[in-house]
Structures are given as structure tokens and as C-alpha cells.
Amino acid sequence: MDYKKEYLTNIPLIALIAANLIPFWxxxxxxxxxxxxxxxxxxxxxxxxFYNVLKMVFAKVSKPxxxxxxxxxxxxxxxxxxxxxxxxxxxxxxxxxxxxVDFMDNISWPCFFVFLQMLLNVIKQAYSVMxxxxxxxxxALFLSHGVSFVYNYLIKxxxxxxxxxxxxGSPYARIVIMHLAVLFGAFLTMALGSPVGxxxxxxxxxxYLDVIFHLRQHKKHQAKTASV
Numbered sequence: 227m228d229y230k231k232e233y234l235t236n237i238p239l240i241a242l243i244a245a246n247l248i249p250f251w252x253x254x255x256x257x258x259x260x261x262x263x264x265x266x267x268x269x270x271x272x273x274x275x276f277y278n279v280l281k282m283v284f285a286k287v288s289k290p291x292x293x294x295x296x297x298x299x300x301x302x303x304x305x306x307x308x309x310x311x312x313x314x315x316x317x318x319x320x321x322x323x324x325x326x327v328d329f330m331d332n333i334s335w336p337c338f339f340v341f342l343q344m345l346l347n348v349i350k351q352a353y354s355v356m357x358x359x360x361x362x363x364x365x366a367l368f369l370s371h372g373v374s375f376v377y378n379y380l381i382k383x384x385x386x387x388x389x390x391x392x393x394x395g396s397p398y399a400r401i402v403i404m405h406l407a408v409l410f411g412a413f414l415t416m417a418l419g420s421p422v423g424x425x426x427x428x429x430x431x432x433x434y435l436d437v438i439f440h441l442r443q444h445k446k447h448q449a450k451t452a453s454v
Contacts (some may be wrong), residue, residue, distance in 0.1 A: 227309030233296040238374035245370035248363040253425045256359050260415040261322040265352060265429060266363055268311075272349070273368050274397050275307045277375045278282050284379070286386040295390065303394050310334055310398070317347040319355075327415055374440070407431055441451050 249266060252258035282300050287293055335343040352360075379385050411428035418424060 238301060238370075238377050239440060241370040241373040242436055243433065245366040246429070246436060248366055249429045249432075250426065252359060252363065253422055253429060256357070258360075258425070260411075260425065260428075261318075262357070262360060263425060264318055264409065265356065266324070266360055266367075267432060269352065269364050269365050270371075271311050271397070271401055273364075273371050274400065275304075275311065276368075276394060277371050278307075278397050279304060279318065279386070280375060281379055281388065283420075285388050285390055285393065287390075298326065299390055305338045305341050307397065308345040310346060310401075312341060312345040312348050314401070315345075315352055315390050319348070319351060367400045403435065407435060 240288075249258065249263055252262060252266075279300060282296060282303065285296075356364075411424065412429065415424045415428065
């Protein structure tokens with residue numbers, strides 16, 4: 227009974243589920259197809275990366291000198307993750323033939339910063355083909371992850387227990403597992419003409435995975451607290 231009460235009063239979990247209900251509405255009433263669903267979930271990767279950078283900034287270190295390590299790790303993560311998302315987003319746009327995307331167009335930023343410019347090119351193209359309702363859905367996902375960041379990471383003190391090296395790789399596992407499932411479902415809906423029923427199952431699968439990742443991640447931090 228205590229566990230049920232804990233889940234029912236878990237504000238970030240409620241916000242997460244509420245944000246994930248928007249794609250259900252989009253499929254049922256706004257005519258979203260597989261492309262809209264997959265593009266929205268790709269956009270969430272940008273949100274995840276944004277908050278992961280904030281987590282790295284606020285992560286507690288044992289010695290003040292360790293803050294110098296952040297001066298390397300944070301830019302490295304931003305550039306590496308940005309390039310990863312740029313290629314991923316380009317693949318999504320090309321897969322569904324949405325616009326003539328050239329993520330190498332007018333590349334002029336120096337050295338490794340070129341990966342961030344590539345990401346901005348893909349974001350611009352993705353944003354240009356999004357209906358207005360999807361932009362609101364992105365805002366809801368941004369708010370949902372923000373609630374979790376403030377409540378779990380800052381207020382409940384997860385920032386004092388995380389390791390910078392683990393934060394570096396934490397978003398990638400989520401993206402790979404999530405999008406393998408989502409893209410498989412998207413291929414199926416495209417093959418069958420994007421039937422609403424399968425799209426609903428696709429959104430439901432993503433919501434389920436989100437909840438599992440959320441509970442598993444924060445249980446680890448609770449276990450660390452209990453062992454201290």
C-alpha cells in the first residue's frame with residue numbers, strides 16, 4: 227500500500243505520464259501519423275540532453291579542483307551527444323521524406339563545434355515541419371523533464387550522489403532502447419498505412435518504457451541514500 231501511495235504522490239512520474247498522454251490525443255484527434263510520433267520522440271532527446279548538461283553542472287564534487295574536470299566533460303558531452311542527435315534526426319527526416327535536409331549545409335563552425343551546427347540545421351528543419359500542436363507537446367515534455375530535474379535531482383538531493391562519468395553515458399542507453407522500439411513500431415505502421423490502433427500501441431509502449439526507466443533510475447538513487 228505504501229508503494230501505491232508513493233507512486234500516486236510522485237509528482238515527476240505524474241508529470242511524465244501526463245506529457246506522454248499528449249501523443250495519444252495527437253493520434254486520435256489531430257491526425258498524427260508515424261512520422262509525427264517518431265519526430266516528437268526524437269525531439270525529446272534534445273530535452274534529455276539539455277537537462278543532462280544541467281545535471282553535470284550541478285553535480286556535487288568531493289574536491290573543488292574537480293570542477294575543472296567539468297570544463298572538459300560538459301563540452302565533450304555536448305558536442306558528442308549533439309552530433310549523435312544530429313545524425314539520428316537527419317535519419318528520421320530522411321526516412322519519412324520530410325524536406326530536403328542537408329545537415330552539412332553552410333557548415334562553418336570551427337573544429338568539433340561543427341557537430342553542434344549540424345544539430346542546429348536538423349532542429350531548424352524538424353521545427354519547420356512540425357504542426358503547432360506538436361510544438362506544444364514538445365513544451366510539455368520539456369516541462370515534464372524539468373519537474374523531475376528540480377524535484378528529484380535538486381530538492382531530493384540526487385546531485386550529491388551521481389558520478390560525472392556515469393552522467394556522460396546515461397542518455398545513450400535510453401535513446402537506443404527507446405528508439406529501437408519506436409522505429410520498429412513506426413515501420414510497422416508505415417507498412418500497414420499508419421492505422422490508429424498500432425500508433426496507439428506504439429505510444430503506449432513508449433510511455434511504458436519511460437515509466438520503467440524513470441522508476442529504475444530513481445530507485446538506484448534511493449538505494450544509495452539508504453546505504454549511506
